[in-house]
Amino acid sequence: EAGVAQSPRYKIIEKRQSVAFWCNPISGHATLYWYQQILGQGPKLLIQFQNNGVVDDSQLPKDRFSAERLKGVDSTLKIQPAKLEDSAVYLCASSLEPNSYNSPLHFGNGTRLTVT
Amino acid sequence: DQQVKQNSPSLSVQEGRISILNCDYTNSMFDYFLWYKKYPAEGPTFLISISSIKDKNEDGRFTVFLNKSAKHLSLHIVPSQPGDSAVYFCAWGSQGNLIFGKGTKLSVKP
Numbered sequence: 001e002a003g004v005a006q007s008p009r010y011k012i013i014e015k016r017q018s019v020a021f022w023c024n025p026i027s028g029h030a031t032l033y034w035y036q037q038i039l040g041q042g043p044k045l046l047i048q049f050q051n052n053g054v055v056d057d058s059q060l061p062k063d064r065f066s067a068e069r070l071k072g073v074d075s076t077l078k079i080q081p082a083k084l085e086d087s088a089v090y091l092c093a094s095s096l097e098p099n100s101y102n103s104p105l106h107f108g109n110g111t112r113l114t115v116t
Numbered sequence: 117d118q119q120v121k122q123n124s125p126s127l128s129v130q131e132g133r134i135s136i137l138n139c140d141y142t143n144s145m146f147d148y149f150l151w152y153k154k155y156p157a158e159g160p161t162f163l164i165s166i167s168s169i170k171d172k173n174e175d176g177r178f179t180v181f182l183n184k185s186a187k188h189l190s191l192h193i194v195p196s197q198p199g200d201s202a203v204y205f206c207a208w209g210s211q212g213n214l215i216f217g218k219g220t221k222l223s224v225k226p
Contacts, residue, residue, distance in 0.1 A: 042120075042205050042207075042215075042216030042217050042219055043160065043205075043216050045214065056213070100147075100209070101148040101165055101209070104150055104162040104165065105162065105214065106161075106162070107152075107160045107161070108159050109157065110158075
């Protein structure tokens, strides 16, 4: 099966600019996640979708981050305006059902964002 | 406060020997643990899991041990191979939430 697709792979922007990331999950996976991984840390959940509805966005900095999954398939994550501390790898993941023992997450290769 | 702690940032092992990666946790209200492996410039890939009702799970060269009284989890890789060189993350799961440790970088030397 095709894996989780993400684009772009790399992005360099200046602070206060905006940026958008795209994710296409594995076909048939209803649950989609966006994680932020800062260098030297483990991935941290930003937002979780079940189909096109938000399940958990408690750790999403809503003053600058937004995400949508309009048709329950592809998703975009946007940052506007970006700050230096947003430099990280943004990982998209999907699973057949909400994260459980029998339904582990499948991750894409991520987008490495550098904010200068 | 970290709920999942991987206290060793790195580990170096000789090919053919055993690799033991450790993880400590603070919250007893978990459903399962998962281990993920990550190569540079790739996303994490699922390796092995263990539910809260077990104390051991084995899959080929990989075995995970869970000691609930000590709140400690370990991943054993036997025998270690150069291709196992990667960053290993343990993750704590409960009710849909997945919390990752900081990872341990394993280097397996030929």
